[in-house]
Amino acid sequence: MSQLSEQDRVELAQTVLSLFHAWHIEPEQQVILLGFPANTHSRFLKRYQEGTPFPDEQDLLNRAAQFLQIDSALLTTFPHNPNMGRVWLKNPNRRFGKQSPLALMLSEGLNGIYQVKSHLDCTHNWI
Numbered sequence: 001m002s003q004l005s006e007q008d009r010v011e012l013a014q015t016v017l018s019l020f021h022a023w024h025i026e027p028e029q030q031v032i033l034l035g036f037p038a039n040t041h042s043r044f045l046k047r048y049q050e051g052t053p054f055p056d057e058q059d060l061l062n063r064a065a066q067f068l069q070i071d072s073a074l075l076t077t078f079p080h081n082p083n084m085g086r087v088w089l090k091n092p093n094r095r096f097g098k099q100s101p102l103a104l105m106l107s108e109g110l111n112g113i114y115q116v117k118s119h120l121d122c123t124h125n126w127i
Helices: 006-022 027-033 042-049 058-077 084-090 101-108 110-120
Strands: none
Touching: 006 027, 006 042, 006 058, 027 042, 027 101, 058 084, 058 110, 084 101, 101 110
16 A cells, blocks of 8 residues: 555544444454554454544555455455355354355464455456
8 A cells, every 4th residue: 555644544544443343353363464563452443443643654555555455356246145254254264264254364474364365356366
């Protein structure tokens, strides 16, 4: 992602955390998915919900952008039931060695996030 303004990073933080809430992802898992240090307490996320911008760190911003793209792909995949994305993320999937997409993203970090996005978004690896 190119440099985002502070306001863009505020909106990105609030959007991604709302997305995690809609997906029913636990706060401890949110910390891991966003790539915060292992000792980060989950209540640390509250500041971002209340208007603190995400740090201007490329890894974090890249992860956040990937989650927005995953959400968009889930809405395309399940156009008649937006709640199915939440279910799909938590159910075992053959493509991911019978682990859920969420488990893959938690265990593999950014690589797992890319794998989930690639699976959902057929245009990602088009070239």
